[in-house]
Amino acid sequence: MTAKKDPRTAPSRKKGLRIFLPAALAAGLTLSLAGCKTAEERADEYYQSGLALLEQGDVDRAIVQFRNVFDIEGTHYEARKKLAETLLARGDAKQAYSQYLRLAEQYPDDLETRIALSQIAFDQSQVAEFERHVTRAVELAVDDPRVKALDIARRYRDATAAQDNQTRNQIAEETEALIPSQPDNPLLLSILLDKAARDKDLDRADELTTHLLELQPDNRRRYQQRLALLVEQRDMPGIEQHLRTTIDRFPDDPEAKADLVRFLMSDNRPDDAEAYLRELADAAPAEDPAPKVDLVRFIEMQRGVPAAQEELTRIIAAGGDPLIFQTLRAGFDFSDGKRDEAIAEIRKVLDTVTEPSDRSRDVQAQLARMLNATGDQAGAGQLVDEILAQNPAHPAALKMQAGWNIDADKTDDAIMSLRSVLDQHPDDIEAMSLMANAYQRAGEPDLQRDYLTQAANAANNAPAQALRLAQSLFQEGRYRPAEDALLPALRQQPDNIDLLNLLGRTYLAMPDIPRAEGVINRLRELGAQPGGERAKTMADELELSRLAGTDGNEAAIGYLEELAGQADAGLGPRLELIRVRLASGDVASAKELAQKLAGEQPDNPAVRMTLAVAESAAGDDTAARDILTRLVQDQPTDPRPYIMLMRLAVAQGDTDGATAMIDQALEAMPGNPDLLWSKAGLAEGRGDIDAAIAIYDQLYAQNSDSIVIANNLASLLATWKSNDPAAVTRASTVARRLKDTDQPAFMDTYGWIQHLNGASQAALPYLEGAAAGLPEDPMVQIHLGLVQDAIGKAEDAKAQLQKGLEMLPEGQEGPSITQARETLARLENPAAPQPADGGTAPATEADPADAPAPAATTQPVSAPDN
Structure with a gap:
């Protein structure tokens, strides 16, 4: 039998258990609490670890530790503030701003956070954000000296936007008063630098840019400001040293390297520029072909296609990716007129692709551009569709598609495609230019100008983009902003005659005659150099405009007569003098000059056309017709004599003869826009509106960018098809x-x-x-x-x-x-019964200043362009 428990001892054992268990549990609980830290303690441990790592210079691991804090305690003020400061110190302003924004959400009344956000927004030119955070900082501590500096910067910015120089100068004086107490405040120093730049105080600007660079050695904008000053000082050794310092500080910034190459070229050192590009190409890893491509492009521009082809052969032999470098070689062949061979070469390269990639799609896009240039838009479109089926965001394909959509007036679709490109590549100059085209077509001139400005800025005021922006501003009558667009581009290419010509026209329009004369003189200097004929012509035209504006038309004609009478006078001034005399009604003198010129150059087509115009103006249409008929026989593919013969026929009421003449011309030159324009005018004149609309449709398909063609097509449609x-x-x-x-x-x-x-x-x-x-x-x-x-x-x-x-x-x-x-x-008679509404009124023809010749019914007989 089993032993039974002693009933006397059982209770005492139970009691002992009761005493022991709570003690054991308490002991265990105490041990557990001693070995497990609170969330606050663990978060602070990460924070302290991050501080220690910062002290040791291990910034990357410190940032990781600070971020670990937020996994435990998302509102840890000190950790987030230190993380923001660390990110800002290493030059990552975007991430720093994000962290400060989170602090502002969690601690909306924290002054330090608002000041930091304001300063970053100022440096990043985020106007709305700057305004928002400065406003809050002023509400929190209006008397804080740092807040006063922010408020001064805000008011100065507003005065600058309003072009209120008097207020800017007053605020600059306030700034000077604050500098002794805040000598290292970048906002205040920036205001003084702007004032020094406006005052052309280069010594003061030198001092300020140096100080700002010392304060903000990782701020790219400060390097750009210093560079601008050195350029203004024409300190060539200083510019080169500064650019090399910039590259050392920002080794991954391609713009700094491009600036150095541009500088070396402007200093007439192409060999040094090529050597630098070769250095970059040799140092680049195999997976980064861009530096080698840049080298080849540079060689092509400086030493021609054969030298570039030689370099490509060397690169390909050394293992360069054939998908890139054979395609580049095919591009040179295409530009050299070997179009079929180039297209075949690219197709051959694409045949080797086994796995499509963005790189192979880039080559497909290049092929699509070639096909489009040869008129095979269907083939190009098929390739673009294939690319976008594989990668709907492929930038090159989207840009081609956007261009076609703009031509087809599908501007909304184009804008959507281009936004996708710019989301990926915010500085894509081609996409910005296309966006400007889309908004111009959509009737949004402000947005067009905005994207032209962005393109010029992204291109670092490269001449092509700066010229287009300046032309747009000039056409709007905004002459001072046009000047501001041109001057930085001229610093890069001071001898660019297209930039100089527009700058001269801008100064004449302001008017600022002394500076216009300076531009004219510079063009004359360039015109005296070998190959300077265009520059000389530009200078003469600007001088004529200057004289007409200041001394009247008689003075301008006198100057033109002087030019035409010079022993070495070219054909241009003499033809222009004839045109001017015809326009002023001096027909006899114009005819005499034309006959004299025809005696000297009897076989020159432009001279013969001018003589025909003079004969017609003098009332001798028979002589004019004889000259033009011989010109048609001698120059059967020149549209001008046909068009003038058509005009003479219209003037005599012979519309059938005029139509026959244009049809004859179109047989020799099918699709010629000048001839089609004239044919449309004839059709409209005889009431065949459907035929006129069909021709304008054809012209619009050829060149939908022409505002005059667009106007006439829209006018005819609205006038004669208003019920459709x-x-x-x-x-x-x-x-x-x-x-x-x-x-x-x-x-x-x-x-x-x-x-x-x-x-x-x-x-x-x-x-x-x-x-x-x-x-x-x-x-x-x-x-x-x-x-x-x-x-x-x-x-x-x-x-x-x-x-x-x-x-x-x-x-x-x-x-x-x-x-x-x-x-x-x-x-x-309001009380009388009224019939149904009739049609709509026909629009009138525009004077096509920059388009093909206007319709025969309104076109004046004028001297041809030479």
Whole structure:
């Protein structure tokens, strides 16, 4: 039998257990608490570890430890502040800003955070963010000296944006007063640097840029400011040393390397530039072909295609990727006219690709560009579709697609594609330029100008981008910003005659005659050099404009006569003198000069054309026709004599003969835009509107960038197809670029289309401007009257319609004329029954200043371009 428990001892054992277990549990709990730290303690341990690593110079591991803090305690103020400071110190302003923003969310009243955010936003030119954080800092501590400095910087920025130099100078004085207490404040120093730059105080600017670089050695902008000063001082050794220092500080920044190459070239040291590029190419790893490509491109520009081909052969033999370097070689062949061989070479390279990649897709995009250039848009489009099927975000393919969409007026689609490119590559100059094209086509001039500015900035004011921006600003009459766009580009290429020519025109338009004369003199110096004919012509043209503007047309003609009378006078000034005399009504003198010139150069086509014009102006159309007929026989592919013969036929009322002449010319030159333009004018003149629209459609397909073609196509569609919604929609799309125009003919087209789309009130100022600018055009007057009626200005409409209808040639009819008569009848007798609305008024032709010759019915007989 088993032993039984002693009933006397059992209770005492139970009691002992009761005493022991709580003690054991307590002991165990105590041990557990002693071995497990609180979350706050663990977070602080990571923070202290990060501080220690910073002391040791191990920044990367310190950053990791600071980030570990937030896994435990996301609101740890000290750790996040130290992380932001560390990131900022190593030059990562974007990440530092992000950390400070998180602090501002968690501690919205922390002054130090707001000051730090304001300073970063200032350095990064984030205007809205700067405004936001400075405003909050002022609310928190308006009397804090650092906040006062921020507020000064904000006010100075506002004055700069408003071009209020008086206020800027006053604020600069306030800044000087704060400098003794804050001698190392970058915001205050930046204001003083801007003031020194405006005052051309180069010594003060030298001192300030040096100090700012010492304070912010990792701030790229400070290096750019220092470079600009050295360029202004023309300190060539200093520029080179500074650029090399910049490269050492920012070894991964391609722009710094490009600046050095540009400097060496501007210093006439191409061999040193090539040696530097070769050094970069040799040092680059095999997987980075870009430096070798840069070297080849440079050699091609400096020593020609054969030398570049030689370098490519060396690179390929040394193991260079054939997908890149054979494609580059094919590109040179293509540019050299060996188009079929180049396309075959690229196809051969692509045949070796087994696994598609972005690199192979880049080559496909290059092939697509070649096919497009040869007119095979279908083949190019197929390749682009293939690329985008594999990679919908491929930049080169998206840019090609965007270009086609812009040509087809699908601007929304183009903008979406280009935004995708710029999201990937914010500094893609081609994408920015295309975006400017898209917004220009969409009738958004402000956005167009914005992207032109971005492109110029991204290109570091390279001449091509700076010139396009300046041209846009010049056309808007914004001469000072145009000058600001041109000057930095001229510092890079001081002898660029296209930049100088536009700068001269800008100074004449301001007007700033002394500086215009300086540009003219520089162009004369360049014109005296071998191959300087264009520069000399530009100088002469600018001088003529200067004289006409300051001393009158007689002085300009006198100068032109002086040029034409020089022993070494070229053909240009002599032909120009004939044109000027014809334009001034001095036909006899012009004819005499033309006959003399024809005696000296009897076989010169431009001289013969000029003589024909002079004969016609003198009333001898038979002599003019004889000259032109011989020119057609001698120069069967020159459209000018055909067009002038057509004009002579129209002037005599022989429209059939005029049409036959243009048809003959088109047989010799199918698709020639000048001839098609003239044929469209003839069709419109005889009332064959469908034929005219078809021809303008053809012209638009050839060159949808032409604003004059766009205007005429839209005008015809809106005038004669106003009852066709699809035609009005097409006209509206084509005419979007005419928004904000001040050209009367374009104003008429755009305003009339606005009216057709129901925006009669918006149309009114356009049509008022058109009617004022084209007072003799009956249809423009009628358009205005119909719009006045639509917005309830009955008396104005009645007077305007009477005026327009009285001006109409006898027998002219059309939908808008019918509508005008019906509207006038209703206005004169409101109680009478009214017929249904008639058609719409035909738009008038624009004067195509930069397009093919205008329609025969309105085209004046003028001297040809030589």
